[in-house]
Amino acid sequence: MSSGSSPPPKNRTSFISDSRRALPWYKIPHRSIPSSTMTSHLSTEERMELHQRMAQQARTKAIEAFGDRYAGYIPGSIIQTQDQADAIRALVACWTRGKWVPVTVPKQEPIKHFQDPLYGSCDNKFYKTHPRPPEEITNNTTTPWSSVNITPDMYRDAVKYVWQPACDLPVETVDPELWCRVLRGRNIALVGDLVHYQMHEILLDVLRDGPVVCYGEMSCKEHTICSKPKTTTLQYVRNDLLSPNRRVNKAQGHPSASIIDWPFVYGIVQKRNNIFIVNRAPVVEDDATFITQLIESMQVLRRTRPNALVIYRSTGIGHPYCNDAQGPLAAPLTDLERQELPYGWSEQTRRNAMAKEIVEAAGGLYLDLAALTDMRPDGHIGGQDCLRYCIPGPLDAWVQVLYNVMLGLEGQLPLPQESN
Known part of the structure; x- marks a missing residue:
């Protein structure tokens, strides 16, 4: 199989069998969602072998390129x-392995959400029937969190868990002023x-003290997130494929609305920015195409911005029927459980491993934030949206990491090697 995986079987729609009754957050077994998973016909052992083989292939081709x-x-x-690079990558990997632990009351104030009201919808529903946090906290940022009488019923269940990494985070409380200093105007x-x-x-919520004007994910311009010591801006560009295209394919006036790939490695976006935090959507294509396209994107980015910092965020899964979820998972999903996931989500572990090899060969940093949120079937917006999360919630941990x-x-x- 030159692509590394076979085409998916057609019309894979069935009820969950007795041996695979449900994903662990289900209250009751649900009907399987039609899936385009390309490896659903493989056993767990075959999927593991494919994972290793394609990660090695990605590494080999990336070394050939870079x-x-x-x-x-x-x-x-x-x-x-090399010692520094190995040390920071090992430390970052350790921060993204761990577990979610419950706390009666959050140890520190959850993120205050100022931006798109969609992501604050969970709080809006919750506070219709529950007391809000004390006014001295919500209106006075100088009041120490520990000095205010906080009770458990003031917060949604989804924010009563904290990420406990395998290696302690050196700094648990985010200081926006220090963050702006290390950004150095980039x-x-x-x-x-x-x-x-x-x-x-979440970056706007943390680095600003109020909302910005933004017309959604399709029409978002740059925002100032730091004014001192130097002005720093933030801009979001929707490019599902992380493709190095120069212009959008207008398709004779009927461009695709399902896959968006606005240019980012040429023109104003490329010239203005020094840090690129990127990811690639779980688009269903064969593994060989994924490897080729991501290498091409990294080559163009390095050619146009050779000194830019590139951080690749791993792509997470969604959680079907997330309204059933009552809290975090105690452990990551098994491979057998992942095979029940629709929309190609079951392929993400392998795709992330392939991306890691390519990004690191291109001098970038791989950041496995999916490892955190894959274990959070709770805290989603809910209803038909079991992919994105309400804020505050599980994404608070993204900010800390x-x-x-x-x-x-x-x-x-x-x-690590410097502390000895």
Whole structure:
């Protein structure tokens, strides 16, 4: 199989069998959602073998494309040696492995959401029947969180869990002023799928003290997120394929509305930005095409912005029938459970592994935030949207991890070999 996987069987629609009754958050077994999964005909062992083989193929082709020019070097950071690169990547991987633990009351104030009201819909519903947090917290950011009488009924269940990584995060509380200092006036482009727009939302929530004018994920211009020590802007670009195209395919006046790929490696977006936080949507295509296209994108990005910092966010799964979920999963889904996922989500573990090899060969940093949210079937917007999350919620942990990543890349945290 030159593509690394066979075409999916047609019309895969059935009720969950007795041996695979339900995904672990289901209250009752649900009918399987039609899936275009390309490996549903393979056993777990065959899928594991395919995973290893395609990750190795991605690594081989990436080395052919980039050679060793980025060995021990992460452009846009202070990382200049192989030991440093290995240390920061190991540390980041450790921060994205762990578990969600319950707390009666959040240890620190959850993110205040100022942006798109869609992501605040869970709070709006909750506070119709529950008391809001104390006014001194919501209106006075100088009041210490620990000095206010906070009770459990003031918060939704989804925010009463904190991410406990395998390695402790060096800094648990985000300091927007320090974050702006380590950004050093470098502008950020967020390029990726519809879920990636939520990264835009939470960064604005954390680095600003109010809402911005934005007309949704299709028409979002750059926003100022830091005014000092230097002005820093943030811009989201919807490009599901992370493709290096120069212009949108208008398709004779009927462009696709399901796959969007606005240009980002040429023109104004490429010229203005020094940090690219990117991801690629779970589009169903064969593995070989995924590898070829992602390598091409990274080659063009490196050719046009050789000194840019590139961070690749792993792509997570959705959770069908998420309204059933009562809390986080105790452990990641097994491969057998992942095979019940629709929309190609069961392929994401392999695709993320392939992306990691390519991005690291191109001098980027792979950030596996999917490992956190894959274990959170709760906290979604709900209804027909079991892919995106309400804010505050599980995405608060994204902010904490990304903050520590930026500190580490700028030499603000001791790397493992430096602490001895």
